[in-house]
Amino acid sequence: MTQPTWTTAHFAALAAPDARLPFLPVPLDLSGQSVRQTVRLARGGRALRLVFSNAYGERPLILEELTVSSAQGERRLGRWEIPSGAVETSAEIGLPVEEGDDLVVTARVADGAPAPTYLHSAQRTGSAGDVEFTSLYWLTQVLVDDERPRTVVVAFGDSITRGDGTTVDGEARYPDHLRRALAGTGAVVLNAGLGANRVRVEGYGVPMVERFARVLDAVPEATHVTILGGTNDIALPSVYGDEQPAPQDLAGSLLTLAAQARDRGVQPVLGTVPPFGAGELPVFQEPVSEHLRTTVNKTLAAQRDYPVIDFAAALADPDRPAHLAPAHDSGDGFHPSDAGARAMAVAAAETLAGLGVG
Numbered sequence: 281m282t283q284p285t286w287t288t289a290h291f292a293a294l295a296a297p298d299a300r301l302p303f304l305p306v307p308l309d310l311s312g313q314s315v316r317q318t319v320r321l322a323r324g325g326r327a328l329r330l331v332f333s334n335a336y337g338e339r340p341l342i343l344e345e346l347t348v349s350s351a352q353g354e355r356r357l358g359r360w361e362i363p364s365g366a367v368e369t370s371a372e373i374g375l376p377v378e379e380g381d382d383l384v385v386t387a388r389v390a391d392g393a394p395a396p397t398y399l400h401s402a403q404r405t406g407s408a409g410d411v412e413f414t415s416l417y418w419l420t421q422v423l424v425d426d427e428r429p430r431t432v433v434v435a436f437g438d439s440i441t442r443g444d445g446t447t448v449d450g451e452a453r454y455p456d457h458l459r460r461a462l463a464g465t466g467a468v469v470l471n472a473g474l475g476a477n478r479v480r481v482e483g484y485g486v487p488m489v490e491r492f493a494r495v496l497d498a499v500p501e502a503t504h505v506t507i508l509g510g511t512n513d514i515a516l517p518s519v520y521g522d523e524q525p526a527p528q529d530l531a532g533s534l535l536t537l538a539a540q541a542r543d544r545g546v547q548p549v550l551g552t553v554p555p556f557g558a559g560e561l562p563v564f565q566e567p568v569s570e571h572l573r574t575t576v577n578k579t580l581a582a583q584r585d586y587p588v589i590d591f592a593a594a595l596a597d598p599d600r601p602a603h604l605a606p607a608h609d610s611g612d613g614f615h616p617s618d619a620g621a622r623a624m625a626v627a628a629a630e631t632l633a634g635l636g637v638g
Contacts, residue, residue: 284372284425286329288432288499289321290383292399293442293474294420295485296336301476301519304400304484305415310408311393314345316386317406317419320451321350322459322468324378325424330370330385333420334362337394341418343387348373350381360387364394367420377424385419400484401475403443403453414448421498431467431637432501433458434546436492436537437508440554442473445610445617452618457625465638470499476516479509480525480533483516492537496544504637505541506628507534508551508591511614514572515556518563527575534576538586549631552577552592554624557602558613570602587631594627595620 297307330348334341346357355375362368377383402416435441435455443453459469472495476484485491488509496502510530517524525533538548553573556564563569573592580588595616597605604613608620616624632638 284327285427286423287323287426287501288421288470289323289325289328289377289424290319290422291470291472291499292402292416292420293472293485293491293495294333294335294397294399295474296397297395298484301484304476307396307398307400307415308408308411308413310389310396310417312389312391313408314386314388315406315408315417316384317416318382318384318404319416319419319422321377321379321381321383321422321424322470323424323426323430324381325426326376327372327374327425328377329372329423330419331367331421331423332360332362332418333367333397334394334418335365335367336397337364339364339392339394341394342390344390346387348375349384350375350377352376352378369423383422399474401439401442401444403446403448405449431465432499432503433467433469433632433637434472434495434499434502434505435469436472436488436495436505438473438477438512439475440473440511440615441508442471442475443621444475445612445615446621447618450618452621454616454621454624454628457622458628461625461629462632462638467637476512477509478512478516479530480513481522483512483520488537489533492540496541496546502546504547504549504632504635506549506551506589507537509534510553510573510576511556514569515559515561515563518561524569524572527572527579530572531576531579534580535583547635549587549589549635550580551589552580554591554595554614554616555602555604556614557600558604558609560612564614587635589628589631591624591627594623
């Protein structure tokens, strides 16, 4: 009997809580509560498997009364104990799902739950009793038994990729818009963005230069990866009390990620750093920060080894290129709005079309 080929229908980059960044949502204590979470699937299949992470938990994570449901039905899994530090995959769940389905995962979290391994800003509403939240707890991946060869684009980045600033429950992040733009091609788009993540050094979560290989290991079917980072390397030294990187070092790290993808047989596509001149943090408005951003972008644009999506041009105000265009600004000066995320997707789709996607 042929074993099923498991491929990724949903991906989320998770990390540990970090009290150093007061602007991030504080994780909830979910011990003893029934937790309901929903994710949108990028592909369908006849069965699925759930991947839960307790990578940063100091105690076992015990899920009781675990159920999964979609438009096609519901299945009960029973009890699941995930050891401290572990990432575990469920047994096969015989629940058919379709591309675009919302998969609802509900479980009672046993008393004494560890501090969560979570995605602090997931832009989807979950609930625990009467409390609602927009983070995603422990659920890092959904696999389906879809053996059809597909173009799989992993969107790798920080909160701009993750979708902070877009409408909650609107599926309006730039990878969501890109998936719709590529719908006729059969391409799968997965969001591996992590808010407040830095490229070169630890910020929120391990730096991109370490996280990148972990993401590609988790999604071995990836054919393309878009790489967008740098905003937090420029801004967060003002929060952490360290120094901004030199432009050549930041650009060099992004190019190193592209080389790592190419060495794995994955087509890398670099992205320019979007405008942030009206950003809420004072550092965004300093000339040295804008010089760093534009120098990195010029370096990426000048190289000829890898294709580049010009996110900066797609989002900029034509009259003030250091700023987001008003329609593309979510309101904080550096996170794109729904319209800005759509403009990013249009630019990404055009670049991918040049690589034969679409």
